[in-house]
Amino acid sequence: MISATRMLCQKYTDLTDGEIAHIESYNALLPALANAEEADVFIDCRTSTGRSAIVVCEAKPQTVPSNYESTILGMLIQWQDEPAVDRSFRLQVPTVGVRAVSMPEDRRIVQSVEPIFYEERLIAVLIYEKPAMAVEAVVAQQEEHPAGEKDGLDWAGVADCLGEAVIFLNQEGAVCGYNQAAGTLYRDMGYIGDLMGMPGSNIQPAALAECDGQWHESSVVNRTLQYRRVAVTSGTARWALIIRDLTGQRWLEQELAFQKTALRELRHRMKNSLQMIANITRNRSYETNDPTAIQTALLDTANRLLSLTATLDGVVQVSPEKVSLLQVLEQVRKYTFQTLLTPARSITIRVWGQDVAVSADCAASVALVVNELVQNALKHAFPAGAAGEVDIQLQAGRPLCKVTVGDNGVGFRQEAVRPGGMGLELAATIVREKLMGEWKVDSGSGGTRITFDFLEQ
Template sequence: MSKNTLKQLCELYTNLTAEDMVILNNIAFTLQLQADLNNAYMFIDCKMKDSEHAIVVAEAFPRSEEAVYENSVIGKIVFESFEPGVFYSYRTAKKSHTGYAVTQEGKSVEQSVIPIKNSVHQVIGVLISEKEVFQQVPYRTDQQNVSFGQEELSKILGNNPSEMPLVSDLLMEIFLLSDNENKLIYANPVGVSFITEISQQDEIRNKNIIGLLPFLQAVYDFKEDVFIFDLTVERKNLIVKKIRMKEKDHLKGTLIIIQDVTELRTKEKELMMKSVVIQEIHHRVKNNLQTVASLLRLQMRKGFPEESKVYFEDTLNRIYSISSVYELILANSNADDEDVNIVELTKKISSTMVLNEINKKVSLIIQSNGNRILTTSRKAVSIALIINELVQNSLKHAFPEDAQGQIEVDFFSDKDFLELHIFDNGVGMEKPKLSLGLEIVQNLVINDLNGEFRYLPTEQGTHAVITFPISSEVVIYYEKENIDS
């Protein structure tokens, strides 16, 4: 395989960088040597962009008389249903070894898979080694989620084909088996009902399966021995799996597994429509908040008593804080995701308020212990208003005139509670004075967060703490080792 072929496939089907491709190409350069040395078939597979599948980008076959693969498989799509070890190594970055596996070409092989990583330890591909086995060997695997117990299954099913429905009769998938002349020789009960409905024929045994189900013509004509098709037939959405069963070079039959996903696709469309509606609601809420803010600014420009200015500014900040929640929701790449990262929310609100105080030399520090903290939009609105009030209080009262200072917002957690600390090194206060802002904070902490709000004594400045329980609405992703509060 040429260097250009690997590069072209990676550029066309993956999101890999030029540096990643160089790493893969260096490994591909050694594949033939590895194949001859180990008498094994070597491959490099890479995950496809915008897809759950993988693609073969490099291969090398041992130079021997017996051939497991008669034709090149470069550019072939790899499905997890048929080669789970490949995807296990991708997900876990661990080696996978299957003592007995069936490839997408219908070959029985011993398969080993190891992940290929780049300079930042990301898995960019997998290196696969396969050796053909001609009889079942003791099964051994180092991973989960890979089928096992083939020998035990054959003992339960028996060698008599009449015993086969013992399992397949209980499944909702349609199981159809045709012989080497494409005559239907087996159908499970669901399959019988499906064929009868589609073909309007009662006598279906030993009939040509394509005559009964004409839409399978393209499936049978497709050259790959193992493949998955998405088809739409008479308003039915079907996933069709085809497996050609061969003995050496002779076709013994073809197994067709059909899954009717019409109801699933309908529900997916309904959820998509609901998602679009929810997104539109978020847009309208954000736009309405911006309209209210614009009206307040217009009123401020028209003139008002000087003593009212502070109330207008406080109200504008509160509106902006709520609006920030919806901006973060709308920025999510997943339209169904309404969770808000409250660390990002805190940065957005606090930094904007500090920047707006152009006459004050105040620096802002926000620490989250390296963790992502997600919460629902409802709780996020409450947290946004709390952050707004407490940071605003520090900006207003902690640093008179042109005094320099610092405001710090820290997040601490243990397994049960999350604590939000807001403190400054300003002039401090003897006793918190009851105000509308503190009343808003108190009510939101108690009623919305089911938590506690208090001031802690400190030698300099003020130190406010909000404590509330971690629940199903508050999720913490510990990306770094946490420091308990």
């Protein structure tokens, strides 16, 4: 039987069979590691898109309580939620003692991360997670014992940089001094414990070995840092690492760039959407010459267009890259009432569930599928103007989200060929080819429920 680890790796990563087998070999070791370290232990792999990681192996300790009440195998991990994992994947080095938040319990934890290599390629990371109950005590201890006053370090040599974070490294590359700005910066980045004595490889913004004295920039953990590494000769120190936090500045620059490109992006999306509608309309024009059917086809096309424009509404924008899917579906419901329902028809359409922030392209595909299913229900589920209800439910999940469109109408036989049945065929095609999801239809005398899932994008 195929293991859960192999199934997840094959579906969500680009790892080879040999690399997957190497990761599978850790499954027998994880329980012992969890007990020895008194920590939850996981293996995460980068997904094929590179936008997230996925948990492919896990083990809970038997010696202490776990941080998790249930399994998180198969959960997608966003980089901003686990900075230590992000750093180790980016730099291909271990990262020790960084705060994170456990999902879905929302508990504070501390992570230490070790890279896993196979034939010199980084394929995964091994993660140890412990509760962060002692974080405040550690930070308080650091504040009571300011660093950088040991070993005869000459702070006058960096007096012009004291507004920036300054860290001194000894000949072995370990921290032998730092200023208050450095301690504050690394606490804000989630590091726990005293920086003094910590290996430089655990705190450097990048895997930079050369000492060129030039400014470099790196995105690490949840920050954008500018830094340089210069040689010094003061006490035991051999190098000084000078760091500027440019996170706020870069965020403002990104916001400005987003505003400048918003109009161009809007035009691009409208062009693609209109091309999609043109193809759909062309196909529908071949179905019949009946004027009544043509009028219905035009209404269908109008509603498809409106369902796509729902993703362009400023109300649903939650970030430059993401939109609120629940609000998009609510817009689809509103447009359906405007174009297809008259006051004489006693039909209720309800949208509910857990919201998910997705890309505009993903939202457009989901909106188009839901629009087709709702139109299909309004046309066929309630004959002769019968009253009824249509439910649109959104369920958030990791790695897959789910949408269910159900009605309490007359149902239909799936094997029966009905005139104008293109809506279901179109919707199923979008789910398979655009959303890479599964499609399930359940219909009977009590109504129809159609469910499809998709990977959160």
